Structure formats: structure tokens, C-alpha cells
Amino acid sequence: VSTRLQAERVVVIDDDHAMRLSCKQILARMGFDVELFDNGANGLDGVARLKPVLVVVDLKMPGIGGMDVVARVHEMDPEAVILVITGYATIDTAVEAMKAGAYDFLPKPFSPDELRVIVNRSLERRSLLREARQLREDQEQLRRRFVTFVSHQLQSPLSAVHQYLDVLKRLSATSASEAQRAEWLERCLTRTDELQELIRDWLTLARVEGGSFVRTSEPVDLRAVIADLPERYGDRAAAQQVTIRVQSPPDPCPVLADRKALDVLVDNLIVNAIKYNRPQGTVVVSLACHGNEIRLAVADTGVGIPESQREFLFNEFFRVQSDATRTLPGTGLGLAICKRIASELGATIEVESREGEGTTFSVALPLVTPGNDAALAGAAVEDRE
Amino acid sequence: MKKVLIIDDDADFAASVSALLQHSGHYVLRARDGTEGVAMAAAEKPDVILCDVMMRERTEGFFTIQTLRRTPGLEDTPILVISSIYETLPFFTAPPERSWLHHDAFLRKPINPDTLLEMVQAAT
Numbered sequence: 073v074s075t076r077l078q079a080e081r082v083v084v085i086d087d088d089h090a091m092r093l094s095c096k097q098i099l100a101r102m103g104f105d106v107e108l109f110d111n112g113a114n115g116l117d118g119v120a121r122l123k124p125v126l127v128v129v130d131l132k133m134p135g136i137g138g139m140d141v142v143a144r145v146h147e148m149d150p151e152a153v154i155l156v157i158t159g160y161a162t163i164d165t166a167v168e169a170m171k172a173g174a175y176d177f178l179p180k181p182f183s184p185d186e187l188r189v190i191v192n193r194s195l196e197r198r199s200l201l202r203e204a205r206q207l208r209e210d211q212e213q214l215r216r217r218f219v220t221f222v223s224h225q226l227q228s229p230l231s232a233v234h235q236y237l238d239v240l241k242r243l244s245a246t247s248a249s250e251a252q253r254a255e256w257l258e259r260c261l262t263r264t265d266e267l268q269e270l271i272r273d274w275l276t277l278a279r280v281e282g283g284s285f286v287r288t289s290e291p292v293d294l295r296a297v298i299a300d301l302p303e304r305y306g307d308r309a310a311a312q313q314v315t316i317r318v319q320s321p322p323d324p325c326p327v328l329a330d331r332k333a334l335d336v337l338v339d340n341l342i343v344n345a346i347k348y349n350r351p352q353g354t355v356v357v358s359l360a361c362h363g364n365e366i367r368l369a370v371a372d373t374g375v376g377i378p379e380s381q382r383e384f385l386f387n388e389f390f391r392v393q394s395d396a397t398r399t400l401p402g403t404g405l406g407l408a409i410c411k412r413i414a415s416e417l418g419a420t421i422e423v424e425s426r427e428g429e430g431t432t433f434s435v436a437l438p439l440v441t442p443g444n445d446a447a448l449a450g451a452a453v454e455d456r457e
Numbered sequence: 458m459k460k461v462l463i464i465d466d467d468a469d470f471a472a473s474v475s476a477l478l479q480h481s482g483h484y485v486l487r488a489r490d491g492t493e494g495v496a497m498a499a500a501e502k503p504d505v506i507l508c509d510v511m512m513r514e515r516t517e518g519f520f521t522i523q524t525l526r527r528t529p530g531l532e533d534t535p536i537l538v539i540s541s542i543y544e545t546l547p548f549f550t551a552p553p554e555r556s557w558l559h560h561d562a563f564l565r566k567p568i569n570p571d572t573l574l575e576m577v578q579a580a581t
Contacts, residue, residue: 135513139459231470239473242570243480252476259469399581 073178079105081122084131085115085141086157091180094249095128098184102191112136117300119145124152125198125270126191129174131165139165140170146173151202157182203380221389225270225403230264235262266401273405276336277388280409286333286416291440294325294368297334298357299342313351316342319358325366326440329417337413338368340406345372347400348392348431361439369434376427385423386411410435462486462503464494464521465539468477470566474507477570483577491521499528505580508560510540522560536579541566 080372082104084095090109099106107122109115112135119127127145131138142154156169159180166177175194178186180345214221236256246251279285302309311314338357345355353373358366373394377385384390389404391397414435425431461483465471468489475485486501488494498506506525510518525531532550538560562576 224541227566228467231541232467234472235470235473236565238567238570239477243476256473259472263469 078105079126080106081105082126082128083107083109083115083122083124084128085109085112085118085133085138086128087111087133088130088251091130091157092437094184095187098187099126099128099191102188112138112141115141116144116148118368119152120148122283126155126195128155128157131156131169132160139168142169142174143172151198153173153198155190200380207381207384211387211390213391214387222274222389226267229267232263237276244433251266270403270405273403273409273457277405277409279414280333280412280416283416286330286413288330289328290331291326292329292334294327294330294359294366294437295320296366297331297338298359301338301342301357305346308343309346309355309369312346312349312353314346314349314353314355315356316357319356321361325359325361327366327417327437328440329437331419331424333413337410337417338370340410341370341435344433345370345374347373347402347432348372348397350374353430354426362436364441365436365440366439367434367436369432371430371432373430376429377423377431378423378427379425382423382425386421458482458484459504459580460484460486460501460506461505461577462488462492462498463507464503464518465507465509466483466490468510470509474568474573475572478577481574491517491524494521495524495528497566498525498531498534502530505532505535505577507537507539510524510538527542534560537562537564537576537580539564539566539568 080103082099084094084106085214086092086108087110089110092110096106096108100282104126107118107124109118112133115127115129116136118314119165129138129141129145131143136144138156138158140158145154150173154174155176155178156166156174157180158165169177173403174316175197176190178190236259240253240256245406245419276285298318298320305316342355342357349355349372355373356369356371358371360369375394377392378394381390381392386407388408390407391402391404410433411421417437419435419437421433421435423431423433460481461475461478463471465487466489471487478485483545488495488497494506494508497503508518508522508525519542522536525534526538540563559576561580564573564576567572573577
């Protein structure tokens with residue numbers, strides 16, 4: 073039983089009558105709109121005309137061979153999913169078909185279940201690839217038009233506030249009610265806060281990149297950095313019905329770092345962990361030693377980050393695109409700042425996420441031990457000043 | 458009185474502009490993105506459409522305007538493009554009859570209330 077909104081089109085190209093019909097039966101039951109062709113030339117015309125999402129091609133056919141059909145379909149529509157079926161299955165033909173643009177390969181004879189599994193798997197992969205491509209294009213466009221984008225981000229709140237004030241001035245003597253006026257003034261304050269936050273983040277990012285943000289490198293016990301987080305972020309967390317817990321080991325966790333930069337890094341991670349959490353969720357900040365490094369982890373119990381979007385997380389202005397997070401405010405710069413600070417501190421930052429369960433960001437910092445002083449010297453920053 | 462459709466993902470901008478228009482006796486509809494805007498325009502046939510350019514998908518406004526123009530019954534509806542980024546988009550400042558977007562005018566955010574009211578009033 074299909075849950076597809078609109079029947080997606082499938083083209084089957086096979087010279088074997090019985091095979092065409094059984095493919096049609098299986099695919100039609102999956103909810104596809106199936107068109108059959110008995111040779112390569114007609115099949116290619118059909119593909120050009122029908123623009124199917126999926127093309128099933130038999131490799132051994134008279135006339136235009138299956139391999140050429142695969143290559144031509146792939147050329148016409150690189151996103152069409154091409155499945156190859158054949159009775160003469162060898163590794164070589166499979167590899168050749170994949171090179172020509174096929175997604176997968178199904179040796180005859182096959183069961184209806186085998187076809188179903190392979191079709192679903194291929195279409196799933198197609199939508200993942202599509203999504204990733206769209207995101208990449210989006211990020212690429214952002215890079216190309218960076219100045220335009222930044223100025224848009226800066227001007228939007230300013231325009232909104234100006235517009236409110238302009239309209240308020242005009243309507244003040246007449247129809248705008250007290251309640252409406254109060255609401256608009258409140259919105260003006262929210263938008264100016266948003267603008268200030270953006271400018272602050274933008275400056276922080278610029279200073280980290282310019283090398284003037286991480287200034288000192290002194291021994292810091294990470295336990296001290298995280299100890300008072302539940303108290304410092306308690307109000308903010310309570311407003312979202314989120315609880316913050318800290319797990320510190322009994323022994324010191326010494327690293328060489330700039331305390332202020334560390335605080336900014338942790339601040340960004342914890343603010344995100346609260347913001348992208350669920351009501352009654354938790355944020356756990358923990359420290360653990362692994363060999364020569366200390367791992368500071370901030371784990372939330374939120375909606376998680378779709379896998380296809382994770383590679384862009386640390387890009388400037390990237391924000392996770394989902395219905396759950398669409399309306400949440402944010403500059404899109406927090407994680408870019410974290411990444412740059414981590415790199416200045418000689419640390420690495422990683423993300424692990426499960427959709428619907430939560431996300432964990434962990435920062436691995438070099439541990440201060442007599443053994444790795446050399447590594448620390450590499451991360452030190454005094455020589456910059 | 459005109460029926461005005463505002464397509465803008467900035468709720469604050471839409472709220473203030475719609476209050477201004479309502480105060481002057483116009484009837485205002487609001488859509489939060491291009492998809493919603495096209496559907497509303499097709500159903501409601503507004504007298505004039507205000508459309509933002511940089512919405513959620515960043516280029517969404519371009520596609521929205523093109524789609525509006527291709528929608529039966531909306532081919533000639535006046536479209537006022539509103540944005541805060543026109544410096545880098547020369548085709549917006551070109552005379553509208555030469556622009557491939559076929560919009561009717563370009564207004565920079567924030568919009569001067571008098572200019573907006575005049576343009577909405579004059580739109581036919």
C-alpha cells in the first residue's frame with residue numbers, strides 16, 4: 073500500500089513480455105504509475121516524454137543494448153534512478169552498468185520482494201542525494217553572495233523596527249490601540265536584540281579569525297569551566313522546561329587555554345542544547361579523559377540533526393532546516409564560532425546526532441601532562457602577540 | 458478600497474504594513490512564504506501584491522513572482538517587489554518593463570508609508 077501523494081512514474085524497458093508484465097504488477101502495487109516498452113529506442117523516447125523517477129532496464133535486448141540505454145537515460149536525467157536487470161549477471165557487467173549511471177543491479181530471476189526492496193532503497197538514496205545537492209547549491213550561492221547575505225541579515229531587523237516606528241508615528245493619534253502599540257514596541261525590542269546579537273556574533277567570529285580573540289594560554293581546570301553552568305543557565309533552561317546536569321570526574325582536567333574563549337565556546341554549545349531541546353528534556357555537560365585528550369561533551373535530548381545537513385553545521389549562517397526548528401531565533405553563527413575557537417585552542421569539535429533522540433557536541437582538548445608539552449606548545453598562542 | 462496580498466516571511470514587517478494599509482481602508486491578506494502566497498493569490502485574486510525577495514529559501518521571491526505571472530488570472534495583477542537588498546540586484550532597479558521579472562515597481566525596505574499608500578491606491 074502506497075503513501076505517495078502523487079503516483080510517481082516508472083518506465084520498464086525489457087524485450088521479455090512476461091518480465092514486463094510482472095514488473096508492472098509489482099511496481100503498480102507499490103503505487104507507481106508504470107509504462108512499459110519492449111525495446112531501447114521506444115524506451116528512450118518514453119523516458120524523454122514521461123520523465124520517470126525510476127527506469128528499469130534489461131541489459132540484453134535486441135536493437136539498442138541495455139548498457140547504451142542506461143548511459144543515455146543517465147545523460148538525459150542524472151537524477152533518474154536506473155535499475156538494471158539481467159539474466160547474464162557477472163561482476164563485470166554490474167560494474168559497467170554502475171559506471172554508465174545505474175543505481176543498482178538485480179539478477180534474474182528475482183522475487184517481488186527483492187524488486188521492492190531494491191526500488192525503495194534506490195529511491196531513498198536518490199532523495200538523500202537530491203537533498204544534499206540542494207543544500208550544497210544553497211551554501212555555494214551563499215558563499216558567492218556573502219556580502220549581500222550579511223547585509224540582508226543586518227538590514228532585516230532594522231527595516232522591521234523602522235517600519236513599526238514609522239507606522240506607529242502615523243497611527244499614534246488615531247486608530248492604533250494601546251495593546252497593539254505595546255505589542256509593536258515589544259517586537260521592536262526583540263528585533264533590536266536580534267540585531268545586537270548578530271553584530272556581536274559577527275564581531276566575535278571576525279576576531280577569532282583575525283587571531284585577536286584567543287589571547288592567552290594558561291592552565292585551566294575544565295571542571296571549573298563547567299561547574300557553575302546549571303546555575304548560570306538555570307533561568308534560561310527553566311524557561312524551556314529543560315534541566316542542566318554536569319558530570320565531572322574527581323581528578324583535575326587541566327588544559328592550556330584562554331578561559332574567556334573557552335567560556336564563549338561552551339556558551340554557544342549550551343545555549344544551542346537548551347534551545348533545540350524538548351520540554352522536560354535535559355542537557356548533560358560531561359568531561360572524560362581519553363589518552364592524551366579531554367573530551368568536553370554537551371548532550372541534548374532534542375529533535376536531532378538530519379544526517380544530510382550535518383556537513384554544513386559549522387558553516388557561517390547555516391541553520392538546520394526542519395519544521396521543528398524553523399521559527400527558533402538564531403544568528404546561524406554560533407557553531408562557526410565554536411569551530412574557529414576550537415581550532416585556535418588546538419582542539420577538535422565533533423557532532424553525533426540521532427533524529428528524535430538528541431545531539432551531542434564534543435570538544436577534544438589536549439590534556440596537560442609532562443608527556444605532551446610539545447603538543448601544547450604547538451597550540452599555544454603567545455607568539456602571536 | 459483595494460484587496461492587498463503581502464508575501465513576506467518577516468512577520469513584523471507584514472504586521473506593520475498591513476496595519477498601515479488597513480488603517481487606510483484596504484483589505485489585507487498575508488502569506489508567510491512563496492508557496493502560500495501563490496495559493497492565496499490564485500484563490501483570492503488580490504488587486505495588488507507586495508512580494509519580498511529574500512525569503513526562507515533566499516531566492517524564493519524570484520520564483521514566486523515568476524509563478525504568479527504564469528498563474529491564470531494573475532498575469533496582469535500589479536506586483537510591488539519589496540526588499541532591503543536592491544543595490545546588488547540591478548534588474549530590480551531597471552525600468553520594470555525591461556525587467557524579466559515583469560514586476561510593476563520596486564520598493565526598498567523600510568517602505569515610506571506615503572509612497573506605499575500612493576502606489577497601492579494607484580495600482581490597477
